[in-house]
Amino acid sequence: MKKESAKYYPLIPVFATYLVLFLIGRNVSGMWQLVAMLLFYCALGQAFNIFLGMTGYVDFGYVAFMGVGTYGMALAITKLAHIEGLGIAIIIIGFVMALFMATLLSLAVGAVALRLRGAYFAIATIGVNEGFRFFIEGARIWNGSEGMIFTAELNQILGRETASTLMTFWADIMVLVIALSAAFITLYYIKSKIGYALTALREDEDAAKVMGINVTKYKIIAFITSACFAGLLGAASWALKTPYVFPPEVFEIHYTIEAIIIVLLGGSGTLLGPVVGGLIYGISKYYLSIFIPGFQLLIFAPIIIIIIVVFPEGVVGMLKNRFKDSALAQFIV
Numbered sequence: 001m002k003k004e005s006a007k008y009y010p011l012i013p014v015f016a017t018y019l020v021l022f023l024i025g026r027n028v029s030g031m032w033q034l035v036a037m038l039l040f041y042c043a044l045g046q047a048f049n050i051f052l053g054m055t056g057y058v059d060f061g062y063v064a065f066m067g068v069g070t071y072g073m074a075l076a077i078t079k080l081a082h083i084e085g086l087g088i089a090i091i092i093i094g095f096v097m098a099l100f101m102a103t104l105l106s107l108a109v110g111a112v113a114l115r116l117r118g119a120y121f122a123i124a125t126i127g128v129n130e131g132f133r134f135f136i137e138g139a140r141i142w143n144g145s146e147g148m149i150f151t152a153e154l155n156q157i158l159g160r161e162t163a164s165t166l167m168t169f170w171a172d173i174m175v176l177v178i179a180l181s182a183a184f185i186t187l188y189y190i191k192s193k194i195g196y197a198l199t200a201l202r203e204d205e206d207a208a209k210v211m212g213i214n215v216t217k218y219k220i221i222a223f224i225t226s227a228c229f230a231g232l233l234g235a236a237s238w239a240l241k242t243p244y245v246f247p248p249e250v251f252e253i254h255y256t257i258e259a260i261i262i263v264l265l266g267g268s269g270t271l272l273g274p275v276v277g278g279l280i281y282g283i284s285k286y287y288l289s290i291f292i293p294g295f296q297l298l299i300f301a302p303i304i305i306i307i308i309v310v311f312p313e314g315v316v317g318m319l320k321n322r323f324k325d326s327a328l329a330q331f332i333v
Contacts, residue, residue, distance in 0.1 A: 007187075008187070010187055010271050010272065010332070011183060011187055011271075013272055014180075014272055014275055015180065017275055017279075018042075018176060018179065018180060018275075021035050021038060021039065022035070022176065032169075032172075034282075034283075035172075037282050037286060038278060038279055038283070039172060039175050039176050039179060040175055040233075040237050040282075041262055041278035041279075041281055041282040042179050042262075042274060042279065042282075043175050043176075043182060043229075043233055043237075043278075044230075044233060044255070044258065044259050044262065044274075044278070045259060045262035045266065045273075045274030045275070045277050045278045046179055046182040046183055046186060046229070046274040046275070046278075047178075047226055047229035047230050047233055048226060048230075048256075048259035048260070048262070048263055048274070049186065049226075049263045049268065049269070049270075049273065049274045050182065050185065050186055050189070050222055050225050050226040050229065051222045051223055051225075051226035051227075052226075052259075052260070052263055052268060053263060053268040053269035053274075054189065054190075054198040054199070054202060054222050054269055055198055055219055055223075056202040056268075057117075057118075057121050057122075057219070058121070058122045058125075058260065059113075059121075059122075059125045059223075059256070060122055060125045060126040060128075060129075060253070060256055061109065061125035061127070061128025061129045062129075062226075062227075062230060062255075062256045062259060063230075063250075063251060063252065063253060063256045064105060064109075064128050064129035064132050064133075064251060065102045065105060065106060065227040065228075065230035065231050065234070066230045066231065066233055066234035066238070066250065066255065067129065067132070067133070067234060067247075067250040068098075068102055068105050068132075068231060068234070069098035069099075069101065069102050069230060069231025069232060069233065069234030069235045069239075070098075070234040070235060070238040070239045070245050070250045071101065071142055071148075071239075071245055071250075072094060072095075072097035072098035072099070072100065072101040072102070072231065072235055072239075073091075073094035073095070073097065073098050073234075073235035073236075073239035073240065074094075074142075074148045074150055074239050074243075074244075074245045075094075075097060075142065075148075076090060076093045076094035076096075076097045077090060077094060077150045077153050077154060077157070077239075077243075078148060078150050078153055080093065081150075081153035081156055081157055086157060087158065090157055091166075091240070094235055094239070094240075095232060095235055095236075097235075098232055098234065098235035098239075099228050099231055099232065101231060102227045102228050102230060102231025102232075102234075103224055103227065103228060105132075105227065106223055106224045106226075106227035109125065109128055110220055110223045110224070112124070113125055113128075114216065114219050114220060129251045129253055130251065130253070133247045133248070133251035136247055137247055142245075144247075145247060147245050147246035148245045149244040150243050150244065151243045151244070154166070154167075154243050166240060167240060167241055167242070167243065171236050171237065171241040172237075172241070174236040174240065175233065175237050178229060178232050178236060181229070182229050183271060183275075185225060185229075186271050187271050189222070189225075194221060194222075197213050197215075197218040198218050198219075198222055200213055201213065201215045201219070202269070234250065238250055258281065261277070261281055261304060262274055262277035262278050262281050263277060263314075264277070264308055265277035265280050265281060265304065265307055265308065265314060265315065266278070266280070266314050266315055266316050267313055267314025267315060267316035267318075268313075268314060268317075270314065270316045270317060270320070272316045272332060273314050273315070273316040273317070276314075276315050276316055277314065280307070280315070281304075284300055284303065285300065288300055316332065319332050320332050
């Protein structure tokens with residue numbers, strides 16, 4: 001029984017970090033905005049890490065899954081607003097729609113791109129988000145380039161006060177729940193047959209095939225899981241927090257770049273890494289933009305390069321090596 005519960009010990013520092021962030025945000029005046037941003041970056045890193053960290057494949061079209069998740073929530077709210085009595089259930093329907101649409105897109109992209117390896121896979125995914133964005137705009141799907149604004153529908157369904165609370169507080173709590181869920185799924189994958197198979201293909205895909213591992217199957221599992229969390233994150237952090245969808249914003253590629261930076265900073269393929277990376281990136285970005293506005297990127301870029309050069313395995317990768325023979329090793333995964 002003790003051995004069974006011990007495999008969940010790595011969740012303790014992750015959950016403790018989120019608890020501290022929540023308490024700071026709720027009890028320190030003016031800190032909720034920063035905490036909400038940090039929660040978003042940590043959740044983004046954890047969702048992205050499920051695929052990048054476990055397979056070594058870099059998906060440059062990742063933001064597309066967040067975009068379609070945003071549209072899933074938007075469509076549920078706008079198309080079902082006329083049905084009386086739905087209330088908060090419409091938010092649940094929106095999350096189901098976000099999951100469904102992110103899964104469909106990941107299956108379509110994965111069916112083609114996952115046949116490729118390494119740089120070829122990365123190149124193939126670069127145009128996914130831009131291509132999907134221009135398809136929506138050009139074909140005028142879901143209002144095309146005009147986007148969708150659904151503040152009025154939210155006020156109608158939930159009432160003005162509840163809708164306001166949803167946008168300013170509960171949307172961030174949903175991001176926190178997504179982050180916690182992504183952490184749990186990541187640990188489950190790491191400790192299960194799925195994680196061992198993904199580790200084998202990340203280290204040497206040809207050798208994994210020779211050993212009888214169905215690498216395509218496990219790549220698809222990681223790809224779809226990561227995409228689903230991205231869809232949920234888009235639905236919560238964009239559609240509910242800012243109740244409108246505008247294609248150039250929800251398909252902005254810099255979110256994918258940020259996800260890559262967060263994972264590499266914290267430690268690719270680790271459980272705690274995306275949390276540490278999200279905190280480093282989010283805090284640095286926030287305070288640099290306050291103290292040296294307009295120059296934050298100029299300062300931040302070399303900082304990231306230095307950290308990655310000094311800690312090539314990420315901050316958590318360095319900690320794992322340093323404490324591998326100590327009692328703390330069971331908490332650092």
